[in-house]
Amino acid sequence: MPGLLRHAPWELANKRLDVKSPEPIQILSVAGGSADLLLRLLLILNRKKLNCQIEVTVLDKDKSALDVGAKIAEEVGVSNNFHWVHGQAKDIKILVPGKRFDIIEIVGLLDYFPNERAKQVIAWGG
Numbered sequence: 001m002p003g004l005l006r007h008a009p010w011e012l013a014n015k016r017l018d019v020k021s022p023e024p025i026q027i028l029s030v031a032g033g034s035a036d037l038l039l040r041l042l043l044i045l046n047r048k049k050l051n052c053q054i055e056v057t058v059l060d061k062d063k064s065a066l067d068v069g070a071k072i073a074e075e076v077g078v079s080n081n082f083h084w085v086h087g088q089a090k091d092i093k094i095l096v097p098g099k100r101f102d103i104i105e106i107v108g109l110l111d112y113f114p115n116e117r118a119k120q121v122i123a124w125g126g
């Protein structure tokens with residue numbers, strides 16, 4: 001698991017320590033598929049008792065990949081942490097309106113796009 005993804009939630013949680021009811025840490029996975037890495041991350045964080053809720057939004061155009069992730073999340077007891085969103089990355093503003101994210105993960109998508117298209121995808125935030 002990439003170190004950045006593994007350590008970022010701890011850093012964010014520590015920064016929120018002095019807030020009584022901290023907002024959940026929001027993670028967005030664009031083209032996340034079955035969110036294998038994030039499912040594993042959630043298990044690690046739960047085991048080590050992170051002092052902050054984590055909410056993960058997984059967006060992918062392949063409904064069957066999302067269904068696999070949702071099934072595993074249910075089986076390993078982290079389904080409450082996940083929102084599975086079916087659709088194209090380019091429609092992210094419509095599919096996930098008004099939500100702000102602390103961590104955005106895009107693995108295995110932009111590599112396949114021409115530079116201009118990749119820029120459009122990551123420019124959705126304006």
Ligand SMILES: C[S@@+](CC[C@H](N)C(=O)[O-])C[C@H]1O[C@@H](n2cnc3c(N)ncnc32)[C@H](O)[C@@H]1O
Pocket residue numbers: 030031032033034035036037059060061062065087088089090106107108109
């Ligand atoms: C190589 S997989 C990576 C999956 C996951 N990020 C991972 O690292 O395990 C690429 C994923 O991108 C999704 N995908 C490809 N083009 C997409 C698009 N335009 N919008 C949303 N998802 C897309 C595919 O359905 C597939 O699940």
